[in-house]
Amino acid sequence: MLELEAVPLDIPADANIILGQTHFIKSVEDIYEAVVNTVPQAKFGVAFNEASGPCLTRADGNDDELKAVAIRNAQVLAAGHVFVLMLRNAYPVNLLNVLRNVPEVCTIFCATANPVRVIVAKTEYGCGVIGVIDGASPKGVEGPQDVATRKQFLRTIGYKR
Numbered sequence: 684m685l686e687l688e689a690v691p692l693d694i695p696a697d698a699n700i701i702l703g704q705t706h707f708i709k710s711v712e713d714i715y716e717a718v719v720n721t722v723p724q725a726k727f728g729v730a731f732n733e734a735s736g737p738c739l740t741r742a743d744g745n746d747d748e749l750k751a752v753a754i755r756n757a758q759v760l761a762a763g764h765v766f767v768l769m770l771r772n773a774y775p776v777n778l779l780n781v782l783r784n785v786p787e788v789c790t791i792f793c794a795t796a797n798p799v800r801v802i803v804a805k806t807e808y809g810c811g812v813i814g815v816i817d818g819a820s821p822k823g824v825e826g827p828q829d830v831a832t833r834k835q836f837l838r839t840i841g842y843k844r
Contacts, residue, residue, distance in 0.1 A: 684805075684806060684807050685804060685805070685806055686804070686805040686806075687802060687803070687804055687805075687813070688802075688803050688805065689800040689801070689802055689803075689816065690759055690760055690800065690801045690802075690803050691798070691799070691800055692756045692759070692760075692767075692799045692800075692801060693752055693755060693756055694752075694769075694795075694796060694797075694798070694799065695748070695749070695752060695769070697771060698749065698752075698769055698770060698771050698796065699769075699770045699771075699773070699774065699775050699794065699795060699796045700756070700767065700768065700769055700770070700793070700794070700795060700796070700799065701767075701768040701770070701775050701778065701779075701782065701791060701793070701794045702756075702765070702766070702767055702768075702791070702792045702793050702794075702799070702801065702812075702815065703765070703766050703768075703782065703788055703789070703790055703791040703792055704764050704765055704766070704788075704789045704790040704792070704812065705731060705764055705765075705766050705785070705787040705788045705789060706764050706787050706789055707787040708731075708733060708736075708741065709787060710731045710741075710766060710785070710787040710788070711729055711730075711731050711741045711742065711743045711766075712743065713785045713786070713787060714729045714731075714766060714768060714782065714785060714788075715729060715743045715744070717778065717781045717782055717784075717785055718768070718770075718773070718778060719745070720781075721777060721778055721781045722772075722773040722777050722778060724772050724773070725745075725770055725771070725772050725773035726745060726746040726749060726770070726771040726772050726773075727744050727745060727746060727749055727750075727768060727769060727770045727771070727773070728742065728743075728744030728745075728746055728747075728748070728749035728750030728751065728752060728753040728754070728768075728769045729742065729743055729744055729750075729753055729766060729767065729768045729769075730742040730750070730753035730754045730756070730757035730758075730766065730767050731757065731764075731765070731766040731767075732757050732758075732760070732761070732762060732763050732764065732765050732766075733763065733764075734763025734764045734809070735763075738763070740754055740757050740758055742754050742757075744769075746769075746771065749769040749770070749771060750769075752769050753767045753768065753769045756769075760801055760803060760810065760812065761803070761805075761809070761810045762803055762809070762810040762811050762812050763809055763810070763811070764789075765812055766788075768782075774840075775794030775795070776794070776842075778794075779791065779794055792812060792814065792815045793815045793817045795817050795818065797817050797818030797819075798818060799815055799816065799817055799818075800815065800816040801814075801815050801816075802814050802815065802816070
């Protein structure tokens, strides 16, 4: 038996999501520390689905709403060893390298504020993430005005001078 499903994730207004795979119960604490040590002003919630033992969704964070959203997203995916990190007051780009260096983190599937559909495979053993659909398909190639708008945006949010 193999079923595929496109599972929509909940991303609140002005929040971002980082979805990944990790492999150990200690992941929640290590991801928590990675966030607070890298972007101290970040508001966040993280949830992790165990894949063995009691198979619980483990969670932590410093924002109750984002923690609850992370838990709901992890549970709707029902995939073992998946983590969901919900963020406010921080951009994923500030955390990706740090998260990749967390010893338990195996993969990051996406980091976005766009609507996300996660392609989940379901078998008699459980569920696993195959990939993600992040946002919409391209509508064209950027022109000169689009380049100027992109460059201005990066300067406005402080990523370029």
